[in-house]
Amino acid sequence: MAYLLIFFSAIFVNNIVLSQFLGxxxxxxxxxxxxxxIGMSAAVAFVLTIATIVTYLIQGLLEAFDLGYLQTIAFILVIAALVQMVEIVLKKVSPALYQALGVFLPLITTNCCILGVAILVAQGTYNSQGLEPDLLSGVVFAVSTAIGFGLALIVFAGIREQLALMPIPEAMKGMPIALVVAGLLAMAFMGFSGVDNGLAAVFGL
Amino acid sequence: MKKLQSTLPNMLLVLTLIAVVAAVALAYVNSITKDPIKENERIALAEGIDAVLNVKGAVVEQTDTIKDEKGKVASIIYHTDNGVAVQAVDHKAFGGDLVVLVGFADDGSIKGYTILETHETPGLGEKAGKWFQADGKGSIIGKQAGSLTVSKDGGDVDAITASTITSRAFLRAVNAAYQTYSEQTMEAIPCE
Amino acid sequence: MNYFKILYNGLVKENPTFVLLLGMCPTLGTTSSAVNGMSMGLATMAVLIASNLIISLIKNLVPDMVRIPSYIVVIASLVTLLQMFMQAYTPEVYKALGLFIPLIVVNCVILGRAEAFAAKHGPGESIFDGIGIGLGFTIALTMLGAIRELLGTGRIFGAELYSETYGMLVFVLAPGAFIALGYLIAIVKKTMKI
Structure with missing residues (x-):
């Protein structure tokens, strides 16, 4: 049940974009x-999950050799290499999927939610709801985070599509109004705060 | 100077060279900063213990670590020449773990506290560091811990405005610290 | 291009926060107070100046095809160095900024300037570009931090202007960060006519 809690909490309560400011x-x-x-969310979900598993294993290696200070450099290289690899594999295996995701893949290297989640999982400092931070709960956290990212992004895009049709004061056009909308969206997500503790009580954890 | 061509040997050479230089620089700086970092952690803990016991230069005589059933560190007890400080954790705070250090007077009342680790909302959860102090709005100093709860739950401690969850987690951690403290001192008495 | 022009360019014409809209994660995530915003800005500036300098020096040694990975290794090493120094000598700041320090690596401002400026200019000009852009970033973050701190807690740089009781808590929290930045960009755009 704790996994369900990690899942819910990462999507709604501690949404990676709207409350953690990553990505x-x-x-x-x-x-x-x-x-x-939708395309971007799918690409992020894909890379985020694989990157979390690979970097978790690498962290074990780094710690074994007492090289903890190489963490940042190793992780970012792994992520960059992974993105390239995913791009090449997709191109060969599924040209249709590559067509859909291809343009987003290079952008993902500098998406800080990938590196951020990788570091959180490797250090075990994410909210694991009282579970021992291990690979399984880390992956559940990564997948849920990716879903949370996708949810926020798609909802936000839906609002911006409508927003484009509205008359907006000159200075507020573009990014300013988008940021204000993001703020309102974040406020809506704040309504979920505390729900995870309530659920924990319901589950009897 | 002409730009190097993108041939395979060139690329491999350059990448290896950069990686080696980077690794050497990092290893060197790591070796110089290692000791100051450790020293900082030690000072932070010593200052924390001094602050919660309301003394200067307390000397830790004995440290006991208590683990929970999963093998995680649940609490640490520092016996000093000036009293006992207990570090305890609550896992259900807003952003994960909340770690507190609580100092106890001989009668078991709270002498002082400090927050060692928090993942609360920046700027908000951090308020807990001041809120429950003697001059804060929800002071717990001098109170008997064990069953402290926020006023919303029928207790007599005022919760931080808009952070009931953090406040509850904080009080749970303080109560856990007291639990450990009382168990430890109970064990100590028969030895006399 | 003279040095003054490069500085002005980074501060105003290509201000990373208000004009280029880059590096939004630290901009929003670390500005819950003016001091935090300023520390983050200065940390980023240090990395930016060093990375601009190093990349402008090695730009001819790096073959085009491995350009990006090489730059990333350089930037990641610099960030790790900074992380270790901060942990050793400014532990308070290190604790306050937390996860956002290693994440300087993926701040698009730094890789962006490496690609767009340092890879095409000499070391002297690149340093000034680093200072200009870095200062622009620092000023933007400090402004946003000050606004959020004032509206949220009634203080600026910790000095109390009015009682915290009247503070609008939402500005310290996530939604306030987005909204404050939105209005700040609109106001800067309007007054600077950029």
Whole structure:
């Protein structure tokens, strides 16, 4: 049940974009259309999950050799290499999927939610709801985070599509109004705060 | 100077060179900063113990670590020449773990506390560091711990405005610290 | 291009926060107070100046095809160095900024300037570009931090202007960060006509 709790908490209560401030660049950058938002979310979910598993294993290696200070450098290289690999494999295996995700893949290297989640899981400092932070709960956390990212991005893109049709004061056009909308969305998500503790009580944890 | 061509040997050479230089620089700086970092952690703990016991330069005589059933560190007890400080954790705070250090007077009342680790909302959860102090709005100093609860739950401690969850987690951690403290001192008495 | 022009360019014309809209994660995540915003800005500036300098020096040694990975290794090493120094000599700041220090690596401002400026200019100009952009970033973060701190807690840099009781808590929290930045960008755009 604790896994369900991690799942719920990472999507709604501690949403990676709207309350943790990670992955804001793609959130603001590729949210003009719902279609592209869906593509980006899928690409992020894909890379985030694989990157979390690989970096978790690498962290074990680094710690074994007492090289903890190489963490940042090793992780970012792994993520960059992984993105390249995913790109090459997708191109060969599924050209259709590559067509859909291809343009987003290079952008993912500098998406800080990937590196951020990888570091959180490797250090075991994410909210594991009282579970021992291990690979399984880490992966559950990564997948849920990716879903939370996708949810925020797609909802936001839906709002921005409507927003594009509205008359808006000159100075507020573009990014300013988008940020204000993001703020309102974050406020809506704040309504979930504390729900995870309530659920924990219901589950008897 | 002409730009190097993108041939395989060139690329491999350059990447290896950069990686080696980077690794050497990092290893060197790591070796110089290692000791100050350890020293900082030690000072932070010593200052924390001094602050919660309301003394200067308390000397830790004995440290006991208590683990929970999963083998995680649940609490640490520092016996000093000036009293006992207990570190305890609550796992159900807003952003995960909340770690507190609580100092106890001989009668078991709270002498002082400090927060060692928090993942609460920046700027908000951090308020707990001041809120429950003697001059704060929800002072717990001098109170008997064990069953402290926020006023919303029928207790007599005022919760931090808009952070009931953090306040509850904080009080649970303080109560856990007292639990450990009383168990430890109970064991100590028969030895006399 | 003279040095003054490069500085002005980074501070105003290509201000990373208000004009280029880059590096939004630390901009929003670390500005719950003016001091935190300023520390983050200065940390980023230090990495930016060093990475601009190093990359402008090695730009001819790096073959085009491995350009990006090489730059990333350089930046990641610099960030790790900074992380270790901060942990050793400014532990308070290190604790306050937390996860956002290693995440300087993926701040698009740094890789962006490496690609767009340092890879095409000499070391002197690149340093000034680092200072200009870095200062622009620091000023933006300090402003946002000050606004959020004032509206949220009634203080600026910890000095109390009015009682915390009247503070609008939401500005310290996530929604307030987005909203404050939105209005700040709109106001800067309007007054600077950029």
């Amino acid at each position: 804001i660049c793609p959130f603001l950058g590729v949210s003009k259309k719902v279609d592209t938002a």
